Amino acid sequence: MRFTICAVVSLLFSSAVHAEEISEADLLNHIKILASDDFGGRKPGTAGENKTVNYIATEWQKAGLVPATGSPSWYSPVALVERTPLKQTVELKYSDGKKTKTVRIDEDQIILRGAMPFANLTNVPVVHVGYGNLSVSEMKPAVSGKIALVNRSSLPGATDFPAYSVRKANVIAAGAAGVVTVIGSQSRFNRFARRFGTERTGLDQPEQHADVEGIISAAAADKLLSKAQIDPKQLGEDAKSKTFGPIATGISANLSIVTQVRRFVSHNVIGKLPGRKPANGAVLFLGHWDHLGECRGEGEADRICNGAVDNASGIALLIETAKRLNADRLDRTIYFLATTAEESGLLGAKAFVAESTFPLDKLVAVFNVDTIALTPNGKKIAVVGRGKTAIDDDIEKVAKAEGREIDTSDKANAFVRRQDGYVFLEKNIPTLMITSAFADQELLNAYLNGRYHDADDEVDDQLQLGGAADDSNFHVALGRYFGSLESYPTSSVPNNTGE
Ligand SMILES: [Zn+2]
Numbered sequence: 001m002r003f004t005i006c007a008v009v010s011l012l013f014s015s016a017v018h019a020e021e022i023s024e025a026d027l028l029n030h031i032k033i034l035a036s037d038d039f040g041g042r043k044p045g046t047a048g049e050n051k052t053v054n055y056i057a058t059e060w061q062k063a064g065l066v067p068a069t070g071s072p073s074w075y076s077p078v079a080l081v082e083r084t085p086l087k088q089t090v091e092l093k094y095s096d097g098k099k100t101k102t103v104r105i106d107e108d109q110i111i112l113r114g115a116m117p118f119a120n121l122t123n124v125p126v127v128h129v130g131y132g133n134l135s136v137s138e139m140k141p142a143v144s145g146k147i148a149l150v151n152r153s154s155l156p157g158a159t160d161f162p163a164y165s166v167r168k169a170n171v172i173a174a175g176a177a178g179v180v181t182v183i184g185s186q187s188r189f190n191r192f193a194r195r196f197g198t199e200r201t202g203l204d205q206p207e208q209h210a211d212v213e214g215i216i217s218a219a220a221a222d223k224l225l226s227k228a229q230i231d232p233k234q235l236g237e238d239a240k241s242k243t244f245g246p247i248a249t250g251i252s253a254n255l256s257i258v259t260q261v262r263r264f265v266s267h268n269v270i271g272k273l274p275g276r277k278p279a280n281g282a283v284l285f286l287g288h289w290d291h292l293g294e295c296r297g298e299g300e301a302d303r304i305c306n307g308a309v310d311n312a313s314g315i316a317l318l319i320e321t322a323k324r325l326n327a328d329r330l331d332r333t334i335y336f337l338a339t340t341a342e343e344s345g346l347l348g349a350k351a352f353v354a355e356s357t358f359p360l361d362k363l364v365a366v367f368n369v370d371t372i373a374l375t376p377n378g379k380k381i382a383v384v385g386r387g388k389t390a391i392d393d394d395i396e397k398v399a400k401a402e403g404r405e406i407d408t409s410d411k412a413n414a415f416v417r418r419q420d421g422y423v424f425l426e427k428n429i430p431t432l433m434i435t436s437a438f439a440d441q442e443l444l445n446a447y448l449n450g451r452y453h454d455a456d457d458e459v460d461d462q463l464q465l466g467g468a469a470d471d472s473n474f475h476v477a478l479g480r481y482f483g484s485l486e487s488y489p490t491s492s493v494p495n496n497t498g499e
Contacts, residue, residue: 022320022472024465030059030316031373032459034289035308042307043293044080044201044266044340052289056269056338059319064326065271068335070357075267078340078351079204084260085113085197091254092126094227103227103251105220109189110180111196112214114259119212121147124177126251128225130239132167134246136174142246144175147212147253149221151239153184161242169208178212178255182221189217201344203351204263212257224251266290266340268348270357273326275333275483281362281490282333283482285321285475286349287314287369288342288420296455306458309447311342313373313465317472324476330483332364342370342420349420353427360424364490365391365482366431367475368421374437374447377466380405381474382412382438385421389430394488398481402474407439434474436467 033039033055040048057067057074069076090110092103127142128149148171152164161167164181171179183189192215216224222232228249238244269289275282291307306312315338322336335358339348353360368384381404386392399406415438416422424431438444443464451457481487 020324022317022324022469022476024469026320027313027316027373027465027468027472028459028463030319031308031312031463034312034315035306035457035459037304037306039306041293041295041304042289042291042312044290044344045082045264046293048293049266049290049340053267053269053338056289056315056319057271060269060271060322060336063319063322065273065322065336068270068272068357074269074271076270076352076357078266078268078348080201080264080266080341080344080347081204082199082201082262082264083113083115084199085111085257086260087258088112089254089256092224092251093254094249094251101227103224105216105223108193109217109220110214111193112178112180112212112255112257113196113200114257114261115206115209115211115213117259117261119255119257119259121177121212121253121255123252123254126224126249126253127246128230128235128249129171129246130235130244131161132171133161133242133244134170136170139171139174139246142248143171145177147178147180147255148176148246149216149249150179150181151184152181152215153188172208172210176210178214178253179210180212180214180216182218183215184218186217186219189215201341201347203347212255225249227251266348268340268352269338270352271322271336273322273330273334273336275331276329277331277485278333280332280485281364282335282358283479284335284337284363284366285318285369285479286337286339286366286420287311287318288340288348289315289338290340290343290348292343292453295453300455302455305453305455308459308463309373309457310371310452311369313371313468314369317369317372317468317475320472321475321479325479325483328480328483330480331485332483334479334483339420346420346423349423353423360427360429363424363429364488365478366421366424366429367478368419368424368431368433369435369471369475370419370433371447372435372437372471373463373465373468374443375440375464375467377470379436379467379470380407380439381434381436381471382407384412384415384419384433384435384438385425385431386410386413388413388416388425389432391430391432394481395432395434395478398474398477402477404470404474411441412438434478435471437471
């Protein structure tokens, strides 16, 4: 037998390529544990969090990862605050020229929450800032110390305004004591009210909150304006102008708000496989570990939302992918991040990006993994974020090499803002979420209209792990492709395209 260099190379090559594939059983082992009742639905700040983050760190350690929090710990703290409105008294007054009168507004048409357990604002003027398009310094004189009404939904012709969150942050930065958001339609208000009126968790950033924040229905806001001799229709039109400035309404408010405020620290888990040539950028895989805890009311037999699909499945992929990539010793460093509080608004991802423990501009590619156990094997893969980064061609190359077909319909992009990867995309970091679960819209919709965010998202025979195993092996291939200087030599981070 002739033993050539070529044969040695091909032997090495084939042993790397054919490292044992990730199987459904590999994934199921992790999902069974993470989605067990013992983990309580993995709610941040509970005993279920401790079990979850501990499990991930232990598995990653076994996989050969080392901590990447900037300290010897696997856990990066994320300060959170949970606020629940308990009680409110709202008094709105105006003068008709002769005497002071009260505007009666149905109690359920305005919902307020305090930044602190008790908020008492007395005789505070109410101003309307329209959409809040002016700069902080332009708004400040008219807004500081007042209660500002801000339009939420963009009317036709007002669609190129900055995102609502940006406009609201500007009104708060201008010193508003209260920010009350006007919600366009009654049905939309009712939907917001259900969420706003119950427990809400956010990043604990006191400087980013007004003393009082809340929502008011458009009908109630219109009534208020009419009493103040302001034509709501005219104001609606005027507010479409980018130069619309705050207007005084002549109304003043007495507010007394009681809010349950609970501060706690949750954790992101961060590890890495150090690269052989780390100066050439890095790759990041992430997925959220958290879920909803007990999501059904007292008295129900099964109250725990186990989140088997959302997102124990994604964490299982991250654990198994880490194991396979450890065997490769890649050129680039491969980071792994399990985020907290995705379910409360991508909070763990936001905290990570705000204070990253490694330079974000070194990331040549980021892959978020969320909700993958929905389809059988052999299906197409959807690319959430397709058309928004400069790495689409590379993904196609990997897909071709792996014998996978990409869904080119772009339907999955409807979810781009609803996943942790969006936080990275907003920072212009090439970030995608790639999964067969989002390629089959029928199956996806059946899930979203059924078990999603309910106690039935648990390990049973509806769990489809074929597509999840496909996705896992595809992520191993992605790690190898983007981790290697040979297949992906780019040393500078490609700029994102699109928005
Ligand atoms: Zn979810």
